[in-house]
Amino acid sequence: MPTVSVRGVELHYEEKGSGRPVVFLHGVWMSARFFAKQLGPVGERFRAILLDLRGHGRSEKTESGHTIPEYAADLRAFLEALGLRDAVLVGWSMGAFVIWEYVKEFGTEGIAGTVVVDESASDFGWDDWPHGIVTPEMLRDLNEGVQSDRETLIRHFIPLMFKDDVAPEDVEWMAAEMAAPPAGVASAILVDQTLRDYRNDLGKVDVPTLVAFGADEKLLPVAAGVHLVEHLPNARLVVFDDSSHCPFLEEPDRFNAEVIAFVDSLS
Numbered sequence: 173m174p175t176v177s178v179r180g181v182e183l184h185y186e187e188k189g190s191g192r193p194v195v196f197l198h199g200v201w202m203s204a205r206f207f208a209k210q211l212g213p214v215g216e217r218f219r220a221i222l223l224d225l226r227g228h229g230r231s232e233k234t235e236s237g238h239t240i241p242e243y244a245a246d247l248r249a250f251l252e253a254l255g256l257r258d259a260v261l262v263g264w265s266m267g268a269f270v271i272w273e274y275v276k277e278f279g280t281e282g283i284a285g286t287v288v289v290d291e292s293a294s295d296f297g298w299d300d301w302p303h304g305i306v307t308p309e310m311l312r313d314l315n316e317g318v319q320s321d322r323e324t325l326i327r328h329f330i331p332l333m334f335k336d337d338v339a340p341e342d343v344e345w346m347a348a349e350m351a352a353p354p355a356g357v358a359s360a361i362l363v364d365q366t367l368r369d370y371r372n373d374l375g376k377v378d379v380p381t382l383v384a385f386g387a388d389e390k391l392l393p394v395a396a397g398v399h400l401v402e403h404l405p406n407a408r409l410v411v412f413d414d415s416s417h418c419p420f421l422e423e424p425d426r427f428n429a430e431v432i433a434f435v436d437s438l439s
Contacts, residue, residue, distance in 0.1 A: 173230065178249035181237065184230035185250075186222045188215030192284065193256040194435060195221045197247070199265030200365050201326075201350045201358055203229030206264070209424040210431070217432050218260075223250065225270070227357040229349065238360040240266075240368050244273035257282055260435050264289035265417065266361075272370040275377050284438045285380045287431060290417045292396030293403070294369040303396040306366050318358045326350045333417040335388035374403040381407040382434040384427065386415035 175182045186204055188211050196207040204222035214220040224231040225243050237246075247270055251259060261283060263271040268291035275283070296311075297304030306314075317325035326347050330338060338346075353361070381404050385397035394411055401407045410430050412419035420427045 175231075176250060176253050178253050179237075179246055181226050181234050181246065182232040183226065183246065183250055184224040186211060187220060188212065189217065189219045191218045192435060192438075193219045193221055193251075193254075193259040194431070195223060195247075195251070195256070195259055195261050197223060197261065197263045197267030197270050198225065198228065199267055200361055201228065201353055202265070203349045203352065205229065205345070205349050206418070207420060210262075210420055210428055213424075213428040214431060214435075218435055219256075221254075221256075223247075227353045227361065229352060233354055233357060235356070238357050239364045240269050240273045241277065243270045244277055247274055248278055251282065258284040260285045260287065260438065262287040262289065262431065263291065264420070265291050266365045267291075269365055269368050269370065272373055272377065273368075276370075276373045280377065280379045283379055285382070285434065286377060287382045287384065287434065288397075288400060289384045289420065290386055290392055290397075292392055293371040293374060293399065295366050296369065298369065301369075301371070303393055303399060305392060311363065311366055315359050315362060318355055318362065322351060322355060322358070323347070332390045334422060335386065335390075335414060335416040336422070371403070374400065375405060377404050379406070380434075380438060382430065383407050383409045384419055384430065385409065385411050386417055386419050386422070387411050387413045388416035391417045 175184050204224045207222045261271045268288045292303045295306050297307050383397050383400050385394050401409045412423050415422035
């Protein structure tokens with residue numbers, strides 16, 4: 173499995189295909205494995221790349237560097253190390269924050285487009301933000317669960333990401349991937365990403381964006397996707413009727429087709 177050393181950390185990634193790079197960025201505690209159903213189909217048309225962020229999946233478990241700005245800096249170094257130009261960045265959940273932070277810090281030079289998968293401009297329930305899903309008490313309890321009974325927390329969270337019941341064998345591999353980050357890493361990035369707010373930065377994303385949301389609102393409301401389309405300069409919303417937080421796993425054929433058509437439209 174390929175790895176690359178950037179900024180003092182070994183990052184694991186998988187890739188298939190050639191042509192325009194399409195880089196998939198996972199959510200908090202997740203990994204590149206969640207995009208396994210995209211690697212083949214997208215890799216038949218483009219250069220599909222699935223990246224494990226620092227501390228996640230099979231990447232190095234560093235003690236420090238677990239903030240969204242650090243992950244964005246890692247991403248910039250990763251793109252440079254692999255010589256990736258005119259890339260499309262696909263960010264699911266926290267992965268969207270990494271994209272927005274990247275644009276905030278480095279602009280969109282070298283980025284042809286972005287795909288946002290089921291994420292709002294902020295997860296936190298700020299007083300002036302109706303689409304926030306995490307209260308201070310909830311964040312406290314989640315962090316306590318990470319430190320005291322992580323297995324129970326993970327297995328409670330997995331069903332919330334899907335519209336329908338999850339097969340037992342899928343629960344097992346997902347739980348294993350989500351438990352890969354050490355507890356200290358898991359707590360640090362959970363708190364950091366939850367308290368990020370990109371509402372004032374969306375206008376800086378001056379490249380086309382595809383916004384993909386699941387219609388089942390166990391975690392995030394579709395209205396948060398509507399908000400993104402209203403505030404991103406060039407965005408289009410696609411709603412997946414049979415999905416919740418993971419349309420790339422719940423409706424992979426349609427999801428792949430939408431991503432491929434979007435990347436094709438950038439040519």
